[in-house]
Amino acid sequence: MQAAVVPAVSSSWQVKDVPQPQPGPNQVLVKMHASGICYTDVHQTLGRLPGPFPRILGHEPVGEIVAVAPDVTMRKVGDRVGTAWIQSTCGRCEWCQRGRRMFCPYLKSTGVDAQGGHAEYMLMNADATYLIPDKVSYEQAAPIFCAGYTVYSGLRWADPKPHERVAVLGIGGLGHLAVQYAKAAGFETIAVSHSPDKDKMIRDLGADEIVRDGKSLAAAGGCRCNPQYLKFDQIDGGQHTGIAAGRPARHDGRRCGATFDLADGSHLETHSNHWEPAKRPRISVRSA
Ligand SMILES: [Zn+2]
Ligand SMILES: [Zn+2]
Numbered sequence: 001m002q003a004a005v006v007p008a009v010s011s012s013w014q015v016k017d018v019p020q021p022q023p024g025p026n027q028v029l030v031k032m033h034a035s036g037i038c039y040t041d042v043h044q045t046l047g048r049l050p051g052p053f054p055r056i057l058g059h060e061p062v063g064e065i066v067a068v069a070p071d072v073t074m075r076k077v078g079d080r081v082g083t084a085w086i087q088s089t090c091g092r093c094e095w096c097q098r099g100r101r102m103f104c105p106y107l108k109s110t111g112v113d114a115q116g117g118h119a120e121y122m123l124m125n126a127d128a129t130y131l132i133p134d135k136v137s138y139e140q141a142a143p144i145f146c147a148g149y150t151v152y153s154g155l156r157w158a159d160p161k162p163h164e165r166v167a168v169l170g171i172g173g174l175g176h177l178a179v180q181y182a183k184a185a186g187f188e189t190i191a192v193s194h195s196p197d198k199d200k201m202i203r204d205l206g207a208d209e210i211v212r213d214g215k216s217l218a219a220a221g222g223c224r225c226n227p228q229y230l231k232f233d234q235i236d237g238g239q240h241t242g243i244a245a246g247r248p249a250r251h252d253g254r255r256c257g258a259t260f261d262l263a264d265g266s267h268l269e270t271h272s273n274h275w276e277p278a279k280r281p282r283i284s285v286r287s288a
Helices: 039-045 138-145 147-158 175-184 196-205 214-219 229-235
Strands: 002-005 014-017 027-035 061-068 080-083 086-088 121-125 129-131 165-169 188-192 209-211 257-261 267-271
Touching (some): 061 138, 080 138, 086 121, 188 214
Antiparallel strands (some): 027 061, 061 080
16 A cells, blocks of 8 residues: 655655555555645654654554454444544553543554555544444534544543633634634634634634633633633733633643643644643633
């Protein structure tokens, strides 16, 4: 099969012939129909995140199952599936027991420990696959497995209550999905955007209000919940202006696991066991 191989750190990707993998226990072989590109691919290519070279990246992969291992009963040939960042975890460590598998020290992740989706075929662990509804195209589905999953996780961990407002900071690759999820979940949704040229698009996505910064967020009444809490550390000088009580998305003071597109176009990556203590973002909750 052909695959986009990253031969070495900071090198160009090369389309090469590589052996087609065969499913082992609990695995399915997927013919790729789409494989999203994430800025994490750039970090990985530049060696900013751990992982061996040569390697095949791609952690937003979707396609059709063409073979299943004999022990797989939950998926069948012909299923339309995708997989997310986690292929497997140990199931026994503190983090797994606490339901926070993304911090498991034995985490095997897509495109890092397991071959990624920038190839004609890839293996997915059957229990790490998700069925894609027939009405959703592969192209639409692919980014959901990183960008969508990330912001939905943030929203879920932030655990907003029905009366609360959700602020989404930066309406880019992740934020444009977060606005739609927050709105679809029934929350009053405030977009924080520096880009007036995006206002129409942001309204079309369902945002109830658009503000430019923390001050105007506070003036608009503030919010009690921001699923991308870390972003406020980045662009608002850590003041968390306008946030009455942030429930941080996916961090617990020890480790983090989330990715964020920042409003200035930069990207913050906070993946669990990749953080060394000195690099961990400051985490705090402050009342406005
Ligand atoms: Zn990603
Ligand atoms: Zn574990």
